[in-house]
Amino acid sequence: MPGTTHDDIDWASRLTELRRLDALERAAVHEVAEKLAGGAPPDAVVVDAGCGAGGMSAALASVLRNNGGGTLVLVDAVEELLDAARESATVAGGDAVSVSAVAVDVATEPLGSTVPEADLVWASAMVHHLPDQQAGVAALAAMLAPGGVLALAEGGTPQQFLPWDIGLGRPGLEARLNMARDDWFGELRAGIHGAVPMPYGWTTALTRAGLEDATSFSYLVEHPAPASEAARRYAVARFTWLAETVGDRLSATDREVVTALLDPGGPHFLGARDDVFLLYARTVHTARRPR
Secondary structure, eight states: OOOBBOOHHHHHHGGGHHHHHHHHHHHHHHHHHHHTTTOOOOEEEEEEEOOTSSHHHHHHHHHHHHHHHHEEEESSHHHHHHHHHHHHHHHHHGGGGGEEEEOOOOOOTTOOTSSEEEEEEESSSSSSGSSSSHHHHHHHHEEEEEEEEEEEEEEEEEOOOOOOOOSSSOOOHHHHHHHHHHHHHHHHHSSSOOOOOOOOOOHHHHHHHTEEEEEEEEEEEEESSSOOHHHHHHHHHHHHHHHHHHGGOOHHHHHHHHHHOOTTTSOEEEEEEEOOOOOEEEEEEEEOOOO
C-alpha cells in the first residue's frame, strides 16, 4: 500500500494529524533546533531522518538560514511526507538553505551513498519503528562527520488531554488508554519482520554505536486549558486514532465513554470541552562522533 512502511502503518493517511501536531509543537521544536544547530557554520550539513510532515525540518531550516546558510537533507520512506516536509523547509530556509529530499527506508537501505556526511543528524520518533533499533542507531551514527552530533528524540511522557475525572465512567480513562496503546505497540514491534530486542536505554545505544559524550535533555509541549481550537481538534483526532487502534482492548464501559467523547452532537464532545489541554514531554538523546 502506498504510504505504508515496514511497520505496516499507513503514514500517508496520517499527514493531516502530523501537520496538526507540528503546528502545536512549533515553538518548542524551534528552541530544540536552536539548541542543536544554533551557531553552526554557514556550510553545515544537517539531516532530518524520518522527517515526517516537516515540523522540525522547517525549524532546522530556519536556524540554518539565521546562521548564514547550510544544507538540509530530508529523509523519509513515504513520498507524501517528504513532499510536505520539503515544502515547509524550503519556505523556512529561503535562498540561504539548500534543501534536498531522499526517499529511503532506513530499515532496509543504506544511506551512506545517498546522504553527505552531516554535522547534525536529527531522528524523531523514528528509530523505535525500525526492526533492529541498535542497527538503526549505528546507521545514523555512520552518517556523521567527525565531531558531528546524532540527536534521537525518543520517549518522554504520554500526551495528556483531560483531567483524571471527566464526569463519565471510571476516573483514569486516559491512563488506561495509554496502557492499551503501550500493549498495542509492544505487539506491533514484536510483529515486525526481523525485530530485534533492545533491552537498554538510548544513551547506551548511542555509546554502543561508537559515539561519545552521550547525554539527554527534555522539552515540554504545553497548551493549558481552556485549549485553543487547534489543540482541541488535535485531541479529537488523537482520541479517534486511539479508539480505532486500541478500542478493542478497553472495557465495554470505557469504549462507551470514548464513543461519547467523540460524538460531536453529544453533550460530552471532547472538541467542545473547556477543560481540554495538551501536555507532554519529549526526550532528546545526543552523542558525538569522535574527531
